[in-house]
Amino acid sequence: xxxxxxxxxxxxxxxxxxxxxxxxxxxxxxxxxxxxxxxxxxxxxxxxxxxxxxxxxxxxxxxxxxxxxxxxxxxxxxxxxxxxxxxxxxxxxxxxxxxxxxxxxxxxxxxxxxxxxxxxxxxxxxxxxxxxxxxxxxxxxxxxxxxxxxxxxxxxxxxxxxxxxxxxxxxxxxxxxxxxxxxxxxxxxxxxxxxxxxxxxxxxxxxxxxxxxxxxxxxxxxxxxxxxxxxxxxxxxxxxxxxxxxxxxxxxxx
Amino acid sequence: xxxxxxxxxxxxxxxxxxxxxxxxxxxxxxxxxxxxxxxxxxxxxxxxxxxxxxxxxxxxxxxxxxxxxxxxxxxxxxxxxxxxxxxxxxxxxxxxxxxxxxxxxxxxxxxxxxxxxxxxxxxxxxxxxxxxxxxxxxxxxxxxxxxxxxxxxxxxxxxxxxxxxxxxxxxxxxxxxxxxxxxxxxxxxxxxxx
Numbered sequence: 001x002x003x004x005x006x007x008x009x010x011x012x013x014x015x016x017x018x019x020x021x022x023x024x025x026x027x028x029x030x031x032x033x034x035x036x037x038x039x040x041x042x043x044x045x046x047x048x049x050x051x052x053x054x055x056x057x058x059x060x061x062x063x064x065x066x067x068x069x070x071x072x073x074x075x076x077x078x079x080x081x082x083x084x085x086x087x088x089x090x091x092x093x094x095x096x097x098x099x100x101x102x103x104x105x106x107x108x109x110x111x112x113x114x115x116x117x118x119x120x121x122x123x124x125x126x127x128x129x130x131x132x133x134x135x136x137x138x139x140x141x142x143x144x145x146x147x148x149x150x151x152x153x154x155x156x157x158x159x160x161x162x163x164x165x166x167x168x169x170x171x172x173x174x175x176x177x178x179x180x181x182x183x184x185x186x187x188x189x190x191x192x193x194x195x196x197x198x199x200x201x202x203x204x205x206x207x208x209x210x211x212x213x214x215x216x217x218x219x220x221x222x223x224x225x226x227x228x229x230x231x232x233x234x235x236x237x238x239x240x241x242x243x244x245x246x247x248x249x250x251x252x253x254x
Numbered sequence: 255x256x257x258x259x260x261x262x263x264x265x266x267x268x269x270x271x272x273x274x275x276x277x278x279x280x281x282x283x284x285x286x287x288x289x290x291x292x293x294x295x296x297x298x299x300x301x302x303x304x305x306x307x308x309x310x311x312x313x314x315x316x317x318x319x320x321x322x323x324x325x326x327x328x329x330x331x332x333x334x335x336x337x338x339x340x341x342x343x344x345x346x347x348x349x350x351x352x353x354x355x356x357x358x359x360x361x362x363x364x365x366x367x368x369x370x371x372x373x374x375x376x377x378x379x380x381x382x383x384x385x386x387x388x389x390x391x392x393x394x395x396x397x398x399x400x401x402x403x404x405x406x407x408x409x410x411x412x413x414x415x416x417x418x419x420x421x422x423x424x425x426x427x428x429x430x431x432x433x434x435x436x437x438x439x440x441x442x443x444x445x446x447x448x
Contacts, residue, residue: 148346151332152343155326159307212337
């Protein structure tokens with residue numbers, strides 16, 4: 001009973017608390033931290049659309065986020081300078097709110113996604129999140145050098161005939177799908193807090209990239225565990241407690 | 255004798271329109287070619303054409319197949335606010351720290367955005383210069399360097415060439431160009447040639 005209620009959601013969130021801060025560091029490196037909010041809102045809209053259509057919400061959320069991650073390249077010229085993420089954010093938010101307002105079926109899930117309730121996660125969610133986060137972490141490690149090189153020495157990157165599109169597309173898909181799972185698991189803002197705050201602290205304080213990643217993961221995990229316990233103890237929604245704890249941690253450390 | 259690294263005949267390079275007069279030059283492995291000339295004659299454009307980013311409008315540009323390029327541009331790598339140490343920067347291009355000047359060796363584990371402008375410039379230059387490459391392209395490498403930095407760079411460039419690497423460098427610093435280059439080409443404005 002305890003395991004069903006608390007252990008499975010805890011482990012599901014823990015997997016995300018390990019990988020979201022790393023993803024946040026790479027998003028910040030690429031000046032794309034707004035992507036976290038954009039993909040989360042698109043995933044929420046996709047999940048609600050799937051629910052209304054009689055499909056699995058998690059699949060709908062992941063499909064919508066993956067489509068957004070891969071599709072934004074098609075509009076890169078018109079939506080330069082992060083505009084793509086702002087447009088995705090607005091569109092995702094609008095669709096999600098309209099669905100929740102007009103479809104009774106979507107209203108409850110909509111509240112859960114935007115309130116950030118971790119405790120609805122079960123075994124099926126963990127079975128999806130655990131292997132995906134392990135895969136995403138491994139891919140980020142593989143892409144790490146090219147992502148850094150493309151940022152610091154874009155001309156060297158091109159002169160070596162290193163192909164940018166597989167790196168960028170791979171990263172976009174990893175970011176979109178991880179954010180989609182995070183949104184399904186801990187809500188829009190819970191996932192965003194784990195993307196934004198640990199990376200912010202790491203970029204302010206770390207002496208190097210590797211140390212920065214470690215500091216971000218440590219911050220994310222400590223914040224997550226503390227928020228889980230506190231939200232349970234105070235009987236509060238998880239997402240806002242996590243966000244407030246991480247902000248407090250960030251203001252002290254950064 | 256091996257094929258030259260670069261052979262250019264009547265090369266006219268540019269971006270939207272031609273930006274250089276026709277150029278003829280050749281570079282063999284182990285030699286340093288200096289490009290000088292007034293502002294706007296297309297020195298950087300020639301480097302960009304060699305790197306494959308600028309357009310070749312006419313003439314022929316042959317590069318030895320399989321050439322590994324390393325390109326340093328005048329732009330400062332955007333590392334402000336990024337937790338990246340000097341040692342990690344070198345690792346990105348597999349550049350060796352061996353031979354770094356003493357005033358940089360002790361700072362390799364510092365964040366790049368906490369180094370002085372000159373230290374950061376030399377380290378970012380070193381990262382390209384010492385990357386495994388057959389041809390190194392350098393754009394105004396002496397910018398932001400003090401006398402000690404310029405002297406050290408001259409020595410390192412000669413050693414790099416002696417190891418078999420070809421180097422093309424663009425510079426306004428005529429003393430530096432005369433000191434390190436095996437061949438020098440003074441570019442002229444398009445209007446002067448036409």
